Amino acid sequence: MAVMTDDDLIARLEDDERRLTFTRFDNADAWHLGSLLVDLATTRDLPVAVDIRRGTQQLFHAALPGSTADNDSWIARKVRVVERFAASSYLVGRRLAAKGDTLDAKYGVDPADYAAHGGAFPVRVPDVGVVGVVTVSGLPQADDHALVVEAIEAHLDVS
Template sequence: MAAAEERDIAKIQEQEQALVFDKFDLGTAFELGMLLRDMALEKGVAVAIDVRFHSMPAFYLAMPGTTADNEHWVRRKRNLVLRFFQSSYAIGRKLAHMNDTLENRYGLSSADYASHGGSFPLKVNGVGCVGAVTVSGLPQREDHNMVVEALCRMLGKDLATLQLERQ
């Protein structure tokens, strides 16, 4: 495994362990969705934003410049997170390292699952995964980084210590 890929996988695991809520409800979901919207506006990027609480849609926004394809990417990446309780980017990096695919390894159709960055598990201390937050519209690493940045802001975590290295 390339050193950079190893560092990414380790850092994403660290992110998943650190970015955990004490509580999460529909109000928190809306706050997270609005934070991502504000970040997208600040950055001038066109993304679709989805926050799912259990199986319930809690927040969805398609920014101007997105297409219907973004909603399909959101659904497929979110499905992966809700199946494995790991970020879609982590699973994608691990599969790339193994030179494998979701279909070959797990029998999962690419029509329903995508191992591309941008979806992250929403975890609560003492509970586990209660949903997923997903961004689609940027290159997959940037989708992932945007979600991590928003979670760091909400949880008061130091982004500098949790972000992936620049490529």
């Protein structure tokens, strides 16, 4: 199996964000998507916290066994990255790493407030923009990101 380069990973992440757009996003969508994430995580015995927001309103939150309050702090930091850059926290982090940059050095943000680590994914509606964020925290960053992508694909019925 070939090793994925930084450029390949970034291209895949960008493609995921182009593919995984919503026609609308309401409270029922947040509940369905959050429930999917909880089901996936519970089935796999994953110690994660799940958070879904539209704008500044938290529409869904679950803390599964093994997760801690620290996961909520990570969620808040990842969400801020998506809100600021309109891209997944993982994509922002991988773009920075590929250039040898860090979020705090390049943008002057406090690492206590922002985390460019995988797990927060934008809820994007065409011709509107980013309207919300779906976040998972508790696994290695690539796994947090992959779990969110898997659930969004199932919710949107795409792959």
